[in-house]
Structures are given as structure tokens and as C-alpha cells.
Amino acid sequence: MRGYRTSRPQVALTNRRRGGWALACVRALIVIALWATIPVGIAATVFLSSYLERVPPTPDLELMRSPHASEIVTTDGTRVGGLIRGRRPHVPHEAIPARVKFAFLAAEDDAFFEHEGFDPIAIARAFLRNRAAGRVVEGGSTLTQQLAKSVVSNEESYDRKIVELFLARRIEARYSKSEILEVYLNQIYLGAGAQGVAAAAEIYFDKTLPELTWAESALLAGITNSPTALNPFRNPDRALKRRRLILRRMVTLGVMSQDEADAHTREPLTLRDDWDGDEDTAPYASVEARELLKQMYGDDAMETGGYQATLSLSPTLQDHARASVARGLRAVDRRQGYRGPLAHVAEGYWEPFERRAAKVYGTKEGSWSPVPMRPYVGLVRDV
Numbered sequence: 001m002r003g004y005r006t007s008r009p010q011v012a013l014t015n016r017r018r019g020g021w022a023l024a025c026v027r028a029l030i031v032i033a034l035w036a037t038i039p040v041g042i043a044a045t046v047f048l049s050s051y052l053e054r055v056p057p058t059p060d061l062e063l064m065r066s067p068h069a070s071e072i073v074t075t076d077g078t079r080v081g082g083l084i085r086g087r088r089p090h091v092p093h094e095a096i097p098a099r100v101k102f103a104f105l106a107a108e109d110d111a112f113f114e115h116e117g118f119d120p121i122a123i124a125r126a127f128l129r130n131r132a133a134g135r136v137v138e139g140g141s142t143l144t145q146q147l148a149k150s151v152v153s154n155e156e157s158y159d160r161k162i163v164e165l166f167l168a169r170r171i172e173a174r175y176s177k178s179e180i181l182e183v184y185l186n187q188i189y190l191g192a193g194a195q196g197v198a199a200a201a202e203i204y205f206d207k208t209l210p211e212l213t214w215a216e217s218a219l220l221a222g223i224t225n226s227p228t229a230l231n232p233f234r235n236p237d238r239a240l241k242r243r244r245l246i247l248r249r250m251v252t253l254g255v256m257s258q259d260e261a262d263a264h265t266r267e268p269l270t271l272r273d274d275w276d277g278d279e280d281t282a283p284y285a286s287v288e289a290r291e292l293l294k295q296m297y298g299d300d301a302m303e304t305g306g307y308q309a310t311l312s313l314s315p316t317l318q319d320h321a322r323a324s325v326a327r328g329l330r331a332v333d334r335r336q337g338y339r340g341p342l343a344h345v346a347e348g349y350w351e352p353f354e355r356r357a358a359k360v361y362g363t364k365e366g367s368w369s370p371v372p373m374r375p376y377v378g379l380v381r382d383v
Helices: 013-017 020-052 061-065 098-108 120-133 143-152 158-174 177-187 197-205 214-223 236-252 258-265 283-297 315-336 350-361
Strands: 071-074 079-082 308-311
Touching: 061 177, 071 283, 098 143, 098 177, 098 214, 098 236, 143 158, 143 177, 177 197, 197 214, 214 236, 214 258, 236 258, 283 308
Parallel strands: 071 308
Antiparallel strands: 071 079
């Protein structure tokens, strides 16, 4: 038996330990990494929980669909006041033309139907561009985030932004894309007192939504970027430049061809020339009705009350009365003759006044393009 040799292969014991130290180090690193994730995970959980506690309840979009703003009408139904700041005639999703939806999605959130409340790529892109520019030149908020912002606050801070992200995700989880888009288009502020696309169509173009052209839809969508600076009543050139950008964006997204966009770009800007804020027919009666509503139902009765105040006056008779008073005042003025200026402006006052006027009316110093039928405050510098 001692000289017996088996035919089975012999395996050296050292083969089992080949690479043993390297393998042990790798295993140790894996264990350390796994243990290290525990405090990181705990810290992340605490961090997120602190923000989750601050997220407000998911807003009820059904309440936001209701006609919030109050209005003042005469006995024949003519609107003579109200529905100015906070004006929101609500339009259901199916009644909003596709061209209006396409224009706003191209302007604000072209990935709306793909994301789930926020767009990480858009946020990262905006962060890098703003950092490179040293100022805010691009926003990364989705339509849902903008809707959430109206519930959270308008504070510009990273804390508010994080809370907004959580709330946007909750809104997306509860409501459909169509519901979110409907409320957004009825809530968005578009300058000149227009709260929502229907109000903007009437204020700027004296049209209903179905009557808007592609060019007009693109112009309204462009106003969202800066409702004051891009108000076409004040800055038509800037509004048209923004309109061109929106039309080009829709070409990129495949909404229209380049030839179609060029044709829409050539469409002249035709704004209504009689918009005076809705309170020209009976201004004093309208102001009195506003004050009564505030006394009876609170300071926000006009913007969020949803009331309708009916005045017992006739618009036709009111116009005749105002015209008669105006004729009488002009006749008295002619009989009495010129009585001199109301006041003399001290030397050196003109330049500060011009700067303030340029800021208010959005014009460059020394230049100005008055809008017909719009009242202005000014000085006579030279005669």
C-alpha cells in the first residue's frame, strides 16, 4: 500500500491562496463602503424629511377652476368694472385650441408630457447657464412647478425650490396632464391685468381663444417670460422678438414647418386700441361698487370673491351724460380763457422725471411710442 500511487491529479494547497490578499482587500473595501452608506442614507433621509414636513397639501385643482374674480355689470349685462387684476374667465381643456397649447408648451415646457413634475435636465441646464452668465437668464421650472409655486410662495431661494419640487411631484401623482395644463393656462399672468389665456386674448386682441392665430398664440406664450417687459402695449418690438423665438422653437419641435413659421412671423401685430381697463363707462360707480364689495366681503372680494355686482344704470345714458358734462367743461374753459400752467417745474427736475417715465412706460430716455386711448402723465418741456 505504501507504494500505491493514485491516478487522481494532485492540487497544490498554495493555489487556493493565490490572490488572497488582493481579494481580502477588495472585500474589506466593499464592506467599508456599505457601512459608509448607512450614515449617508440616514443624513439624506433626515434632510428630505425636513423638507417633506414643509410641503403644503396638494392643491385642489377643482377649486382653482372656479371663476374667482368678481365683476361689475350694468342692468343690460355690459361689464363696466372688475375682472382686471386677477381676472380669470375659466376655459375647460377641450375648449382651448391646440395652437395655444403648443405655443405655451414650446415657450415654457416642451417636455411636459414626458416628465413627472420636474425636469432634472432642464434644471441642470438652467443652473449651468445662469452660473456662466452670473445672473438668471433661464429658468428650469416645468409648468407643474410653476403651478406649485403659486401655492408655496414667490420667495427666491433654494429651500423654496426644493419644496416646490416635492409639491410638483404630488400634483403630477394626483392629476392628469390635461388637468394640470388646463389650470395652468387659466392661471398664468400675462400682463396688462390678464390672468389666463382667455383674458389675455380679449385684452390684447379683443378676440376669443378660437379666434387667435398662430402668431397671436405665440406672442401670448412669449409674455410669460416677463409679463411687464414683454407687454405688447408697452414694448411691441420686444414682444415681437420673443414671438419669433417661440415660432422657431415650434419648428424645432416639429409643430410646424419653417415656411409656416416664416409666414406667421410676417403677420403684423394688430392690438386692440380701445383697452382702458374696463372701467371707462362708469368709473366712479365702479369704484364705489368695488369699495362696497370689499366692505361686505373682505379686501380680496374683487380678485377672489367670484361675485357679480349689478349697477342700476344704463351705459347709453351714462355715455350721453359724460359727453354732455365734457362739452360743458370745454365751453366754460373757452369762456374763461387760458389761465396759465398748473405749476412751474423747477430747473433740474426734467431729467429725473424722464428717467422715471422711461421706467414706468418701458421706453428709452428721449424716445417714446404712445399707445392710442391710453392715458399718460407728462410734462410740457418746450412750447
